[in-house]
Amino acid sequence: DAMVIQNPRYQVTQFGKPVTLSCSQTLNHNVMYWYQQKSSQAPKLLFHYYDKDFNNEADTPDNFQSRRPNTSFCFLDIRSPGLGDAAMYLCATSTRTSGHKQYFGPGTRLTVT
Amino acid sequence: AQSVTQPDIHITVSEGASLELRCNYSYGATPYLFWYVQSPGQGLQLLLKYFSGDTLVQGIKGFEAEFKRSQSSFNLRKPSVHWSDAAEYFCAVGGNSGYSTLTFGKGTMLLVSP
Numbered sequence: 546d547a548m549v550i551q552n553p554r555y556q557v558t559q560f561g562k563p564v565t566l567s568c569s570q571t572l573n574h575n576v577m578y579w580y581q582q583k584s585s586q587a588p589k590l591l592f593h594y595y596d597k598d599f600n601n602e603a604d605t606p607d608n609f610q611s612r613r614p615n616t617s618f619c620f621l622d623i624r625s626p627g628l629g630d631a632a633m634y635l636c637a638t639s640t641r642t643s644g645h646k647q648y649f650g651p652g653t654r655l656t657v658t
Numbered sequence: 659a660q661s662v663t664q665p666d667i668h669i670t671v672s673e674g675a676s677l678e679l680r681c682n683y684s685y686g687a688t689p690y691l692f693w694y695v696q697s698p699g700q701g702l703q704l705l706l707k708y709f710s711g712d713t714l715v716q717g718i719k720g721f722e723a724e725f726k727r728s729q730s731s732f733n734l735r736k737p738s739v740h741w742s743d744a745a746e747y748f749c750a751v752g753g754n755s756g757y758s759t760l761t762f763g764k765g766t767m768l769l770v771s772p
Contacts, residue, residue: 587765600759651699
């Protein structure tokens with residue numbers, strides 16, 4: 546089945562140690578999104594790619610960066626994780642023909658020790 | 659700026675009873691509206707969406723929602739709740755821009771009692 550895959554599902558990193566979260570998709574969608582979801586809160590959009598065009602939300606900290614080397618893969622890099630960055634990170638995809646529907650991956654739960 | 663309000667943080671419903679989850683939105687034009695469900699530790703699954711046309715939309719798992727422009731609401735309903743419906747429900751609004759960035763409400767946690 547076509548899907549959105551996130552690896553790893555659970556990631557533990559140390560305070561200040563760079564970490565990379567991975568998202569891949571087999572849907573061939575041209576838009577990919579990264580959301581941060583803290584406990585009992587709404588998903589918050591960090592940034593998204595429309596094809597190769599990167600779109601950063603105004604309030605996304607500089608500590609968060611992203612790479613999209615090809616259509617299928619997108620990475621979230623946290624350069625110096627702080628305790629406040631512990632959260633679920635959700636990747637999603639969409640395309641113009643998906644009717645604005647976003648397809649979500651299962652998420653990566655990040656713990657910062 | 660677009661926004662979504664879900665006034666109920668938690669709702670408890672008896673199994674077999676009806677359910678209504680409230681959602682109010684703010685958007686300058688005709689909104690694209692969505693309801694997603696999230697089980698613990700999982701990603702979000704789309705239940706239903708409204709773009710235009712019939713204001714009563716049917717979704718998966720027996721859910722439906724009604725768009726009321728005059729009330730800026732998009733409430734989610736189900737006539738008979740099952741224990742497996744216990745989860746967190748998010749309402750979201752997106753714009754008509756060819757693709758959408760979504761703004762989510764804070765969610766409503768549904769608890770189902772026996």
